[in-house]
Amino acid sequence: MKDLTTLKAKAEQTRTAHAYRAEGASIRFTEDLVAFMKTSRLTRTALAEKIGSSPAYVTKILRGETNFTLDSMVKIATAIGCELTIGLRPLAPVANPQRNSKVSYREIAPQPSSILNDQPR
8 A cells, every 4th residue: 555655646746747747738739730630631741831841840740759849839830720829727736645535646637638648537
């Protein structure tokens, strides 16, 4: 039981780390881009032309191998006729790992992501 408590505490530390949250934001942007491309039938080559880059760069973007800047995100959004919106919302309450709690990490995790396989079951 102690190992489980330690694991939960480490998982919570990871979820509150800057790198985890930054990667999550990047993944959500990429997922939105992929969804838009599917619904509008926009190919990688067409997106590359719209943003003035190579199809190889678009492939890197879609694989999550790009560290986006705000400038690049705005450029991509504008090229596909979208507006990039960024907002702030309060962080989810942090579960106390010392307390005997029935709270699932999925209930307190940032927005679920299919890429992270973090969809609620």
